[in-house]
Amino acid sequence: MQERNVLVVGAGPVGTVAALACARRGHRVTLLEARAAIDDSPRASTTQPPTLEIIEELGLIDEYIRVGLVSRTFQFWDRPTRRLIAEFDFGRLAGETRHPYVVQTEQHKLALMGIERLRQMPNARVFLGHAVTGITQTEKEVAVTTAKDRFTADYVIGCDGGRSTVRKELGIEFEGFTWPERFLVITTRFDFAAALGCCLRNYMAGPEEWTNLFKVAGDDLSGRWRAVYNTREDESDEEALSDKSVRERLGRVYVPEAERDYLHLNLYNVHQRVAKQFRKGRVFICGDAAHVNNPIGGLGLNCGIHEAWDLASLLSSENADLDSYERRRRPLNIEYVQEQTVANKKRLEEREPARREMRFDELRRMADDPAKHKAFLMKASLLESARRAKTIT
Numbered sequence: 001m002q003e004r005n006v007l008v009v010g011a012g013p014v015g016t017v018a019a020l021a022c023a024r025r026g027h028r029v030t031l032l033e034a035r036a037a038i039d040d041s042p043r044a045s046t047t048q049p050p051t052l053e054i055i056e057e058l059g060l061i062d063e064y065i066r067v068g069l070v071s072r073t074f075q076f077w078d079r080p081t082r083r084l085i086a087e088f089d090f091g092r093l094a095g096e097t098r099h100p101y102v103v104q105t106e107q108h109k110l111a112l113m114g115i116e117r118l119r120q121m122p123n124a125r126v127f128l129g130h131a132v133t134g135i136t137q138t139e140k141e142v143a144v145t146t147a148k149d150r151f152t153a154d155y156v157i158g159c160d161g162g163r164s165t166v167r168k169e170l171g172i173e174f175e176g177f178t179w180p181e182r183f184l185v186i187t188t189r190f191d192f193a194a195a196l197g198c199c200l201r202n203y204m205a206g207p208e209e210w211t212n213l214f215k216v217a218g219d220d221l222s223g224r225w226r227a228v229y230n231t232r233e234d235e236s237d238e239e240a241l242s243d244k245s246v247r248e249r250l251g252r253v254y255v256p257e258a259e260r261d262y263l264h265l266n267l268y269n270v271h272q273r274v275a276k277q278f279r280k281g282r283v284f285i286c287g288d289a290a291h292v293n294n295p296i297g298g299l300g301l302n303c304g305i306h307e308a309w310d311l312a313s314l315l316s317s318e319n320a321d322l323d324s325y326e327r328r329r330r331p332l333n334i335e336y337v338q339e340q341t342v343a344n345k346k347r348l349e350e351r352e353p354a355r356r357e358m359r360f361d362e363l364r365r366m367a368d369d370p371a372k373h374k375a376f377l378m379k380a381s382l383l384e385s386a387r388r389a390k391t392i393t
């Protein structure tokens with residue numbers, strides 16, 4: 001195999017996986033990150049079975065599970081009536097994957113683990129506090145500039161997030177739309193499993209407001225919950241973040257008044273967008289730089305990690321058809337991530353009473369029928385997408 005000089009922009013979870021996967025295959029790797037320290041704000045944690053297989057191949061799985069929480073099930077609830085509608089069990093995927101469960105590990109932990117490994121490798125270097133400002137390329141190489149330095153590489157992988165400088169420098173359109181409401185994440189120590197009898201991953205539908213409840217380990221591994229809500233379209237940021245409205249929101253998921261303290265708030269805009277191209281010449285985009293979506297279902301980051309793994313393998317193959325990356329990854333993102341996350345959101349927010357009950361009935365029927373239950377999980381876990389990827393050459 002030809003050793004290549006690969007430069008990765010962005011040390012989020014996707015960039016570190018791309019860098020580590022390339023370095024482990026023997027390429028010379030440079031990872032450039034704009035921030036001086038890795039962003040640890042609460043974002044993705046749900047890691048799907050095919051992603052766990054990649055993390056295993058990277059030699060990180062034991063540590064990844066140790067600092068996270070293994071969750072076999074997820075549940076759908078009707079929030080206003082506090083009814084459990086259906087439960088899905090990843091245990092039904094035994095035989096399809098070495099990991100028939102998800103692991104809830106906060107994304108910054110993966111980035112930090114990846115950077116630690118890269119720093120031990122003689123063929124890799126990591127530069128924090130190096131924001132990429134420009135990219136130019138010839139037929140032979142790519143040049144990347146930061147405020148302080150200029151780097152050259154055979155290939156560049158842009159993993160610099162939704163506002164990607166790499167994507168903008170390449171002049172690639174980010175097609176799609178932004179939802180009118182925002183999502184609010186409240187982090188709390190309140191134990192929803194003990195109080196409601198729910199599991200570690202719960203989707204609670206509501207006609208005016210829905211809530212998703214997830215347990216994560218936290219940096220101290222003592223455990224905490226994230227409650228994710230939609231805001232009203234006309235709600236200002238100030239109102240959504242005010243102590244009064246945060247406490248009212250916690251009350252609406254049955255947190256008693258005396259226990260409505262919280263650790264952290266995160267309010268963010270939500271988009272469904274896919275880049276028109278995933279590659280231009282010697283530069284690829286990957287992860288949120290290539291696509292963004294609402295987080296319901298825990299798919300966006302997982303898909304980005306699959307792309308990073310795919311690219312590392314492609315860049316390591318002799319005479320690889322580099323166009324196959326876009327041919328494979330763009331349609332898979334649209335079908336498995338964009339379409340599923342939009343459907344997941346609609347299922348939670350349905351307002352019309354008869355249609356709500358119809359959606360609940362659909363979920364119950366799916367959960368009760370073993371073949372439908374498994375088929376639903378094959379798609380929701382991205383295992384089906386990972387299998388399809390192997391057929392698109």
Ligand SMILES: Cc1cc2nc3c(=O)[nH]c(=O)nc-3n(C[C@H](O)[C@H](O)[C@H](O)COP(=O)(O)OP(=O)(O)OC[C@H]3O[C@@H](n4cnc5c(N)ncnc54)[C@H](O)[C@@H]3O)c2cc1C
Pocket residue numbers: 009010011012013014015032033034035039042043044045046047107130131132133159160161162164165166185268286287288289295297298299300301302303304
């Ligand atoms: C609340 C929330 C919950 C979510 N939950 C899930 C989930 O459970 N499962 C899931 O799959 N997805 C989830 N997502 C989506 C997930 O967080 C993103 O898909 C993920 O962060 C994408 O990783 P990334 O590495 O591509 O980009 P990022 O995490 O955005 O990382 C990009 C990195 O690039 C750096 N950077 C930016 N510009 C430059 C530059 N010019 N030069 C150098 N570096 C630069 C940034 O500082 C950053 O470190 C969630 C998102 C949110 C907001």
